[in-house]
Amino acid sequence: MPVLEDVYPSRRGDHPEFIDRIDPVVYGTPDTPGPLTSAQLASYAENGFLAIPSLFDPQEIEQLDSEILAWTGSPEIQGMEGTIVEPGSHAVRSVFQVHQRHPLFGRLARDLRLLDAARQILGGGVYMHQSRVNLKPGFSGKEFYWHSDFETWHVEDGMPRMRALSVSLALTENYPFNGPLMLIPRSHHRYVSCVGQTPADHYKQSLRKQEYGVPDPESLRALTDRGGIAAPVGPAGTAVFFDCNTMHGSNSNITPYPRRNVFFVYNSVENRLQEPFCGLAPRPEHIASRVLAEALEFRPHA
Amino acid sequence: MPVLEDVYPSRRGDHPEFIDRIDPVVYGTPDTPGPLTSAQLASYAENGFLAIPSLFDPQEIEQLDSEILAWTGSPEIQGMEGTIVEPGSHAVRSVFQVHQRHPLFGRLARDLRLLDAARQILGGGVYMHQSRVNLKPGFSGKEFYWHSDFETWHVEDGMPRMRALSVSLALTENYPFNGPLMLIPRSHHRYVSCVGQTPADHYKQSLRKQEYGVPDPESLRALTDRGGIAAPVGPAGTAVFFDCNTMHGSNSNITPYPRRNVFFVYNSVENRLQEPFCGLAPRPEHIASRVLAEALEFRPHA
Numbered sequence: 001m002p003v004l005e006d007v008y009p010s011r012r013g014d015h016p017e018f019i020d021r022i023d024p025v026v027y028g029t030p031d032t033p034g035p036l037t038s039a040q041l042a043s044y045a046e047n048g049f050l051a052i053p054s055l056f057d058p059q060e061i062e063q064l065d066s067e068i069l070a071w072t073g074s075p076e077i078q079g080m081e082g083t084i085v086e087p088g089s090h091a092v093r094s095v096f097q098v099h100q101r102h103p104l105f106g107r108l109a110r111d112l113r114l115l116d117a118a119r120q121i122l123g124g125g126v127y128m129h130q131s132r133v134n135l136k137p138g139f140s141g142k143e144f145y146w147h148s149d150f151e152t153w154h155v156e157d158g159m160p161r162m163r164a165l166s167v168s169l170a171l172t173e174n175y176p177f178n179g180p181l182m183l184i185p186r187s188h189h190r191y192v193s194c195v196g197q198t199p200a201d202h203y204k205q206s207l208r209k210q211e212y213g214v215p216d217p218e219s220l221r222a223l224t225d226r227g228g229i230a231a232p233v234g235p236a237g238t239a240v241f242f243d244c245n246t247m248h249g250s251n252s253n254i255t256p257y258p259r260r261n262v263f264f265v266y267n268s269v270e271n272r273l274q275e276p277f278c279g280l281a282p283r284p285e286h287i288a289s290r291v292l293a294e295a296l297e298f299r300p301h302a
Numbered sequence: 303m304p305v306l307e308d309v310y311p312s313r314r315g316d317h318p319e320f321i322d323r324i325d326p327v328v329y330g331t332p333d334t335p336g337p338l339t340s341a342q343l344a345s346y347a348e349n350g351f352l353a354i355p356s357l358f359d360p361q362e363i364e365q366l367d368s369e370i371l372a373w374t375g376s377p378e379i380q381g382m383e384g385t386i387v388e389p390g391s392h393a394v395r396s397v398f399q400v401h402q403r404h405p406l407f408g409r410l411a412r413d414l415r416l417l418d419a420a421r422q423i424l425g426g427g428v429y430m431h432q433s434r435v436n437l438k439p440g441f442s443g444k445e446f447y448w449h450s451d452f453e454t455w456h457v458e459d460g461m462p463r464m465r466a467l468s469v470s471l472a473l474t475e476n477y478p479f480n481g482p483l484m485l486i487p488r489s490h491h492r493y494v495s496c497v498g499q500t501p502a503d504h505y506k507q508s509l510r511k512q513e514y515g516v517p518d519p520e521s522l523r524a525l526t527d528r529g530g531i532a533a534p535v536g537p538a539g540t541a542v543f544f545d546c547n548t549m550h551g552s553n554s555n556i557t558p559y560p561r562r563n564v565f566f567v568y569n570s571v572e573n574r575l576q577e578p579f580c581g582l583a584p585r586p587e588h589i590a591s592r593v594l595a596e597a598l599e600f601r602p603h604a
Contacts, residue, residue: 139519143554176478177533179553217441221558229557231479251481252445252554255531256523 004160006277010151010193016216019191023162025243027123027268034120035113044121048188049242051232055113056169061236065171065260067104068133071095082132082286091137097286098262099131109264114167117241118266122163125269129153129164129289132263133171136179141253143179146220148192149265150244151213155198157288158274162188164244164267171260174233179253181240181261184220185227187247192219198278203287215247223247306462308579312453312495318518321493325464327545329425329570336422337415346423350490351544353534357415358471363538367473367562369406370435373397384434384588393439399588400564401433411566416469419543420568424465427571431455431466431591434565435473438481443555445481448522450494451567452546453515457500459590460576464490466546466569473562476535481555483542483563486522487529489549494521500580505589517549525549 008019025045030038036050044050072092077083082096095101099109109115109128118126135141149166153159174180192215202212232240242248244265253259273290276282285291310321327347332340338352346352374394379385384398397403401411411417411430420428437443451468455461476482494517504514534542544550546567555561575592578584587593 139522143556145556175531177484177531177553182479182557217558220441224558229477229479249556251479251556254445254447254551254553255484256519256526 004274007161008150008154008191008193009277010155011196011198011213011278013193014195016195016219017193018219018222019193021162021189021191021245025188026121027163028120029123032120032123034116036117036120041121044241044243047185047230048246049183049185049230049240051234051238051240053234053238055239056237058235058237061171064104064108064262065236067102068171068260071102072133072135081284086137086140086142088142089140091140092135093142094132094134096130096132098133099128099264105131105262108262114169114239114264115266118165118167121165121241122266122268126266127269127289128264129159129267130263130265130287134261134263136250136253136259136261138178138256138258139254141179141259143252144250146215146247146249147213148215148245148247151192151194153244153288155213155278156202156276156280156283158276158282159267159271160274161271162243162245163271164265166242166244166263166265168240168242169262170234170236170238171262172258173235174238174259175255175257176231176233178255178257178259179250180231180233180259181248181250182229182231183242184223184247185230187223187227188243188245190223191245192216192247198280200280203283220247306576309463310452310456310493310495311579312457313498313500313515313580315495316497318497318521319495320521320524321495323464323491323493323547327490328423329465330422331425334422334425336418338419338422343423346543346545349487349532350548351485351487351532351542353536353540353542355536355540357541358539360537360539363473366406366410366564367538369404370473370562373404374435374437383586388439388442388444390444391442393442394437395444396434396436398432398434400435401430401566407433407564410564416471416541416566417568420467420469423467423543424568424570428568429571429591430566431461431569432565432567432589436563436565438552438555438561438563440480440558440560441556443481443561445554446552448517448549448551449515450517450547450549453494453496455546455590457515457580458504458578458582458585460578460584461569461573462576463573464545464547465573466567468544468546468565468567470542470544471564472536472538472540473564474560475537476540476561477557477559478533478535480557480559480561481552482533482535482561483550483552484531484533485544486525486549487532489525489529490545490547492525493547494518494549500582502582505585522549
């Protein structure tokens with residue numbers, strides 16, 4: 001059983017509800033060193049995300065992208081445990097734990113442009129809760145329905161509080177029409193407690209198509225009525241940092257332009273995983289780092 | 303059997319190919335009366351489409367949209383022959399033959415802002431080949447994969463030549479993120495001859511999810527390499543006229559904002575349907591007007 005009180009209950013009842021966030025968004029103080037300006041931090045705190053166009057140079061990205069293309073196209077990746085295929089096809093949709101499985105992405109995860117920004121927002125030491133590439137291939141990439149990452153990480157992984165963030169780094173250009181990440185500005189201030197229970201081994205299905213922990217249409221409408229929808233676009237190398245409770249998703253991609261992105265999830269070392277709040281067994285290590293978290297505490301100047 | 307030569311063969315072989323268009327795009331002369339300027343006509347001829355933001359006033363559209371909402375929500379519409387539901391749900395995706403089934407849309411189809419523009423482009427008398435509303439509901443609207451309308455109308459309906467156009471009129475705001483119409487500029491100059499054969503009664507499936515007459519990825523890539531992708535957006539009342547051979551499609555819509563559009567397809571009276579070039583029985587009247595075409599020749603000042 002969890003050792004901490006469940007302050008963000010979800011998947012317990014038969015009606016959805018909003019729960020006000022009781023955690024800070026930016027944990028660092030103005031004195032915490034890092035690459036983000038105070039205006040950027042204020043915008044992140046207010047909106048729940050921050051897009052930085054061309055944070056990485058085209059040459060850096062080109063190497064990462066061609067590497068990931070070759071790697072995810074190789075036969076051994078296709079059948080690997082951390083590989084998820086598209087619903088209705090065998091096209092690779094996501095590969096997990098890339099920062100441990102590929103040295104280039106291990107280095108990228110420790111790049112100070114990402115890591116120090118995460119440390120600045122989360123206020124000190126962080127580790128990698130989850131990493132993945134999403135390939136959203138051209139012609140056949142399917143949507144990711146709206147979700148708060150935190151809802152799943154809390155219920156299924158036992159993440160106690162909202163003190164984590166994702167960064168999505170574009171490996172190909174993100175256009176308005178190739179299924180870019182959409183975020184609901186200011187949605188991170190409220191937690192949508194979802195209906196239903198979590199089935200055992202839910203992750204085997206949910207990473208292809210989520211069916212539990214799905215926010216209801218009325219709550220989503222309330223959030224977009226207030227905040228609208230933002231869909232940052234930009235060339236390869238553009239980064240979007242977003243809070244663990246920011247509601248986000250993406251549409252399908254029938255264009256010939258693949259939308260490949262790397263996602264790194266940094267969690268504060270003060271916010272380590274407990275037993276899952278749904279009472280089931282934890283998800284495997286490659287989806288939610290638990291065993292290796294201590295050893296992998298990221299040090300900015302390592 | 304068709305009485306005319308098949309100058310645009312498709313679904314006959316096992317490899318796709320490009321066939322150069324041998325028909326004009328704009329049939330009217332500079333003297334043909336109509337609302338479009340010569341610059342607009344030139345742009346249409348070059349790109350294969352023309353977007354006119356706010357061609358209709360918000361008040362006009364509000365009435366049409368609330369009417370269509372009430373109408374398509376009624377139980378008798380759900381089971382009607384011309385009603386298509388979304389793949390994987392019972393949400394209404396499209397309703398056909400709206401210009402004959404609803405008087406407001408009958409009037410709209412004869413509105414001179416649409417009809418005279420169609421006459422100007424197609425060079426004289428036109429009739430309604432097909433009409434429909436696409437609802438693309440919020441949260442669950444699925445994609446329409448890339449297609450040239452003409453390919454289907456030629457093969458399955460016996461439309462001999464490229465002398466037809468569609469106009470899509472937005473009943474709700476079209477944003478970049480709620481699955482707007484995407485067009486490949488300049489794609490109308492070349493015809494993609496598709497692989498495979500047409501099964502009987504193909505339309506019963508194809509209107510939900512097309513499986514034959516689907517252009518191949520390489521041809522699509524060649525078209526976007528040359529023309530890119532345009533996705534005109536704008537408030538309700540925005541109209542997009544596009545040529546019958548312009549490659550187009552749209553992505554899914556997980557946003558709360560429905561994307562409701564009316565489509566009218568005007569065909570030249572000089573281009574009446576023959577027997578289908580695939581050799582099968584024609585599709586029903588509500589999808590491709592044949593029996594009623596003569597009676598319904600549209601007269602601009604009727």
